[in-house]
Every structure is written in C-alpha cells, then in structure tokens.
Amino acid sequence: MKTFRLFEIVLLLALLSLASHAGAQANLEINTPGIAAIQASMQKRHAELAPLYASGAVGLTRDGNVQLRDPSAVPLPQRAAVNGLVAAENQDRAALYREIARANNRPEWEGDIRNTFAQRWIDRAQPGWYYQTAAGAWARK
Template sequence: MKRFFPLLLLAFLSLPLSAAPPSDEINLDIGTPPVIIVKHSLAQRSSRLVYFYDPGIIGLGYDGMIKMRDDSRLNLPQRQIAGKLIDQENPDRNSLIYAIAEGHGGQQFEPAVRAAQIKRWKAQFHSGWWIEDAQGNWSQKP
C-alpha cells in the first residue's frame, strides 16, 4: 500500500480541476436528446398541474420540486390524482437537471444547473401561484 500511495497521489494531482460555471452561464435550452425527451414529458403534464396550481393545492417548493401545499379541499380521488402528478413531475424535474448538467460536461455542473433552473421555474410561475421560501413558508407570487 505504501508503494502505491505516491503513484495514487500523483495521479490524483494530475487530474484537471474543473469548477462548475456560475448559474448565469448555464444554457438551460441545450438541445441534447435526453433534455428534449424530459422537456416533452414535463410539457405533457403541465396542463394537468395547472388544475392544482390555480387553487393553491400544490406549489413550487424551495428546492424546485412540486409539493402538496393544501389538500384539505380535495376528496380522496382528487388527492390521489394530485399525488400521482407530483410523483411523476419531481423525478422528471431532477432528470431534466441531470440531463442539462451532462450536456454541459458532467455532473459537476449539477449545482449550477439546479440553481439556474429553479430561478427559471420561479420566473415562469404565474401570478397567484404558491412558492415556498427557504424557511418553508408559502406565499403567492405577486
């Protein structure tokens, strides 16, 4: 083991250092096939999500994921539908972030891509829809 340590250290130190770019340098519209496929899946579901966004039943979580906000006005079948949509939406949102990061060169870009995508999702949210802040408090977008 002692004999291999200097070689291992030398190999590690010779690796190129690549830092993720700032989130404002990330191209969220990159057109790789995985990104296109996931965006299509998200677009197919968006009209059904609006049904739950408008009355404030679901909202955009601080982490960029869709969360149940207030399901008290839903009957059991409606609650199940909303839950299923959330369960389909959030993995696709993560897949989109990972696919964009890969399109930029690898998973080291994931934090910058995630920050940029959350910023975009917040900007695209309609007035009156609910957004969660860092403390877990919900407020309507003006």
C-alpha cells in the same frame, strides 16, 4: 531577446485562453434528445398541473421541485392521482437537471442547475400560484 519572446508567447496563451473561456460560457447545451424527451413529458403533464397550481393545492418548492402543499384543496378521491402527478413531475425535473449537467460534461453542476431552475420557476410563476420562500414558508405570487 529571448525573454521578450517568452513573454509574448505567454501573453498570447493568456489571450487565447480568455477567448476560449468566453466562448465556452456563452450558452449551455440543452439540445439533446434526452432533454427534449423530458421537456415534452413535462409539457404534457403541465396541462394537469396548471389547475393545481392555480388552486394552490400544488406549489413550487425552493429546491426546484413541486409539492402537494394543501391536500385539502384536492377532493379525496383525486388525491392519489395528484400525488402520482407530483411524484412524476419531480422525477422528470430531477432527470432534467441531471441531463443538462451531463450534456455539458459537468455532472457536478447538477445542484447549481437545480438552484437556477428553482429561482426561475418561481420568478416566472403566474399570479396566484404558491411558491416556497428561501426560508421555507409558502407565499402567493
């Protein structure tokens, strides 16, 4: 009799924990003021980055950043500005990955979040844009 009850309680606990796991994994929290601010900053910068992606001057790296892959595609007088743009974008991206991990109370997920983004930036890049393959070579979409 007592054994049965214990078994039932254990079963109930197991079911409850399963249900809570399913709920916790449905979505990642991305609606925080910090994430929204980074997102807005990146959206604004994209107007300047888009032509650089299209010309192939800047490419998407395999680690979720952007990189000036072909400096010769940028006229010398503008090169410093483009370098600044790339650095600012990578700073925002690092902050974005960190903030998402933190918003979900899992700072240790930052690397996984970066890898997920790296894959999705590349998957969703426009035709003609350059990206880095897993082996590190540059390829064109």
